[in-house]
Amino acid sequence: MEPLIIIGTGLAGYTLAKEFRKHDPHSPLTLITADDGRYYSKPMLSIGMSRKQIDSADANEMAEQLNASILTNTRVTAIDPQHHLIKIGRDELRYRQLVLAWGADVFQLEVEGDGIEEIYSVNNLQTYEVFRKAISGKKRVAIVGSGLVGCEFANDLAASEHHVEMISQSHTLMPKLLPPDVAAPLQVCLQALGVHFHFGIGLAEVNRTDGGLELVLNSGKLVHVDVVLSAIGIKPHISMALEAGLTVNEGIQVNHLLETSEPDVFALGDCAEVDGHVLLYVAPLMACAKTLARTLAGHPTPLRYGPMPVGVKTPICPVVVCPPPKGSLGQWQIHGEGLDLRACFVQEEKLLGYALTGQYVKEKYALNKKLSTS
């Protein structure tokens, strides 16, 4: 029997494998990863400063736990859906079913200067460890981007006695997720933690100086730091899927069974576009892994997303947001004061989304129930 092959051993690949084994303990299962296959959870990377270790098991332990074979440091070079095989250089592997769980690529900052090698980005355990090494013994970090990951890193680094300069083209924190009024309390709290903000402005140059780096902003302003962390976002990794002839839009397109346009090829996680949505968060990934595991075990199960709030792990000011569906007409109604806010996105008295800060984050579960029923 040919194996089920999963490409990628991030949270998507490993969670799917764990779930699959609950339904099917014995069928051959192979996971392939370009890295060393250590198990870790990506959301922990942006809150990891207080930890010695993020990973909890190596590839051998995972292989034993999953009754699977795991090919580490192995890069798949092509997919041939017609013949049910993948290529690794000159080698070919046949599959019964194939799952693409290879994640996303980071957007690269386009800047000038002789210090651009000191720009780091974090999207997996390997790049996280490189960044941790780079800031070891350093105090001043510039974070480019004010999205979710930028905010979490700002909190984590500032709380571990780093001086943080945040540089962003936008004028508020997490503009894609939060209404500006709700983003304000977090900014106040991060400021109190010592974070400096340079908003509505881009980074033009990174140059080396004797004592570190000199950043030149578009305005001409100079900022001095030791390390730059780029957190301007990620995009689904699609190139190999395109070459294989799979239907791709922003991500690899899959239906509610997580099937791609080719038979027996599935996708989930950061590389997938599920029914038109690319959702780069944990909750949708977990929902996908659970239903896909059933489908792969012979019980086709359509995906049903419940409410999927995004928790922003900024302990200085907790934020939870459940964005309204794209294109929704309606208004934010904001209650509360100071650091504790409850914003409800309402259309004709129907709740479509919410954003909560401070004490109000506890209302998340009650509001989820309201979302499900409204």
Added chain:
Amino acid sequence: MSMEAFRKWQCTVCGFVYDEADGWPDDDIPPGTRWEDISEDWVCPDCGVSKQDFEMILLE
């Protein structure tokens, strides 16, 4: 109830924090419930991973 101080546990998958002092009333876990006393079929309220599948790590 033991006199030992309440602890906080963090889900290693999504970062959810379980505070023993608060319990988790939404799932009928009363305040003061020790982590080890929570039933094995409880799932993380944020990411849905079951208790037996993730390790909670002790905070502080």
